[in-house]
Amino acid sequence: MSKGIISKDEDYSQWFNDLVIKADLAEYSPVRGCMIIKPYGYSIWEKIQAVLDKMFKETGHSNAYFPLFIPKSFFSKEASHVDGFAKECAVVTHYRLKNDGNGNIIVDEDAKLEEELIVRPTSETIIWHTYKGWIQSYRDLPLLINQWANVVRWEMRTRLFLRTTEFLWQEGHTAHATQQEAIAEAELMLDVYADFVENWMAVPVVKGRKTPNERFAGALDTYCIEALMQDGKALQAGTSHFLGQNFAKAFDVKFSDKENKLDYVWATSWGVSTRLMGALIMSHSDDAGLVLPPMLAPIQVVVVPIYKHDEELENISAYVKGLTTELRKKNITIKFDNRDTQRPGFKFAEYELKGVPLRVAIGSRDMQNATVELARRDTRTKETVAQEGLAEHIEKLLEEIQQNIFKKASTFTTENTVEVDTYDEFKRLLDEKPGFLSAHWDGTPETEQQIKDETKATIRCIPLNNKLEAGKCILTGKPSTQRVLFARAY
């Protein structure tokens, strides 16, 4: 253990927790299962938000804001939806506190709500209630709306970023005139998510569909992207749902088409959350700390001066000033850490812990030789390079690091995605070399449930790019036409 972080080979779960705490990303709050996102962690989330928000707007979506609270009766209007969420809802029952006369603050029983309010676990119900007022004609469609918000799901077991009672997310809610258009929207947003997670977060994903068992409560089809973490467990990084006409029917949302014929509207919803932070951290980091892809790193380059005398620092500072100007023109974020309260070694360790992609160290000898020392966080390698052309070199290196991180994660995912044909082999691999297990399944929810009960592995998805292939179910031996992707998951 270094820096208070246990080795990931020793205890992956504890390593993740240590890392989140030590790198100042988040911590638990005194409210059960709720987290505090610290400034450094939040600055990464802000970058994620900014990029996704731009992508949503470029695909025609607008942001809006709907209430935090949902009347209990609304929540129950779509039967499978309430079944899916009722067990994990925070309920507001009163709207006032009072002094009990003995100096204690208690809930005022005279201020009991007539109808209890649910703190939104997701907003389909309140949004579809609203859409009824917004949609009358085909001219009002498609309605393409997104919301950035906090939601609450009362989880029994929580983990920072991965599963918290309150979390931050975005939820898209769209309405369409036709089934085809709604399905196309759900698929488009899955592509947007995959693009973001692969090309910004540098995390490779498998795009697929959920089995009926694993669908969102109220959806006809749930698309998902699944990523493999370094411990061989899968993580669902984003979902996009085709909701059919379920919510339109529950909230009576009809539109008149060009021929003046009335029909229910077709719907989608899609979301990603602060869980992405968990995927980002777990995919790339190591025992020395966080490894961030340059495209999401709040600080891309840090410069640490090495000096004894003030005139040396002045000399170095003058050089760094010029470098900073050049890098800023290239939209590269640079930090010059000239604190005199900490030694260079301390700073090196700190920026390694925080995952800064490139570190530049400059001492007096470097200034004489017109060189700097460049250290890469991803490979933990150093090189001495010329000051001349450094900005261009850094720009290229950042691109290379982004690609290298993705390549490394892709190789890991490929190496840990294995075709399995027997249940014994399936169980052996789950214990000895966990990863994505591509196996035949007879298509029944019973078999899926039995495998889950016996092995804790679930069907992560039926990959979209699946080839048809005749085979036999690993559990029942019944015929199957395609492989599905199993894994133990977060």
Added chain:
Amino acid sequence: MSKGIISKDEDYSQWFNDLVIKADLAEYSPVRGCMIIKPYGYSIWEKIQAVLDKMFKETGHSNAYFPLFIPKSFFSKEASHVDGFAKECAVVTHYRLKNDGNGNIIVDEDAKLEEELIVRPTSETIIWHTYKGWIQSYRDLPLLINQWANVVRWEMRTRLFLRTTEFLWQEGHTAHATQQEAIAEAELMLDVYADFVENWMAVPVVKGRKTPNERFAGALDTYCIEALMQDGKALQAGTSHFLGQNFAKAFDVKFSDKENKLDYVWATSWGVSTRLMGALIMSHSDDAGLVLPPMLAPIQVVVVPIYKHDEELENISAYVKGLTTELRKKNITIKFDNRDTQRPGFKFAEYELKGVPLRVAIGSRDMQNATVELARRDTRTKETVAQEGLAEHIEKLLEEIQQNIFKKASTFTTENTVEVDTYDEFKRLLDEKPGFLSAHWDGTPETEQQIKDETKATIRCIPLNNKLEAGKCILTGKPSTQRVLFARAY
């Protein structure tokens, strides 16, 4: 009444409500007092957020996120704080629903929380509980943090944007080593707010201090900016609080200084909310709809083509394409509304309603003459101008409109700020020509309360730029050393 909006001279309150609804800014939700911010309204809020967020970061602040829920016991730790907020708190008491066996979804009484949770009305308590873990030494100070969040205050009378049960806001929470530094921070953030409200929203404000009666619950001093709406009522547009050591003492947050001496930390908090949207709408708009200052308008220029034949439209489109490129280079937002489903007159009215600062209309004759028709939303005037140099002309005009809107509001505020020396005159003006009434007050909470009870006017602030002036309290005739600003307020 036009466009379904009542005249503001007839019923200002109803005019505001009509305008918010008709301009697609917001609407009430089925949850009592909670609003839905519609895409157009939210796009203005996003601009407000973006500018303020940049200003906060430029003054050294970082964003973070703290839980939505606060344990009831925390909330009661600062005595005046709980007194100020207990009467308007949404309380979470349960964490699960269930089916009662007859198909009804009810609250599961087996899932009652041991300690009730308060939905945050403001976050001082949970944040100061957290700061205890973050602050040990002077090296950890100042701690400069901001949060963008939703908060809930159970209001009995609500109005869209101005007073809603749930609202969106930002809350800054800072910790400092000395009293002077904390006061300087509170004053700095007041200046940031005033700068934003005057120079972006084009709403003139008076900077001042609240009287003890009107202070934030838990503050030693509350600074505020007050603006005058077109009906002569005041609106508090932002507040910045010097909290002294109250919260540090309540949550035991001490730091060791350079001499290793322990002391409690000094605090500030400051916030603005979606209430700013109300101030923006009420300050500038007229009976034809919204008037937006160019610097916050989601669409700054709209182009409406006037044509009969498709080749005319092609011709106009080609020209608009070039204009768009030029304006985008100047960071001016332009929309080309070439919908063939609506007539030009309909579009003119729609963009007027939505407050787009500049409208460009182009017909075939304009194309022949190499001119366009330009219409300003603020003055409702039109002019025919040459296509040559149009982008530069638009750029200048937008600046002129921004200044003109501010000047108009400033003139209104100046004309409706009156020095009053007798209580009779004070009461007469409140009824006949309401505005800011600058009057002497004897400095006692009793007098302040009596004036409020009798006239509904409150002391909005003691202006920061006040001159000392001997006088007599308008109510009691007792001596006073300075005038304070009274008004009826939102």
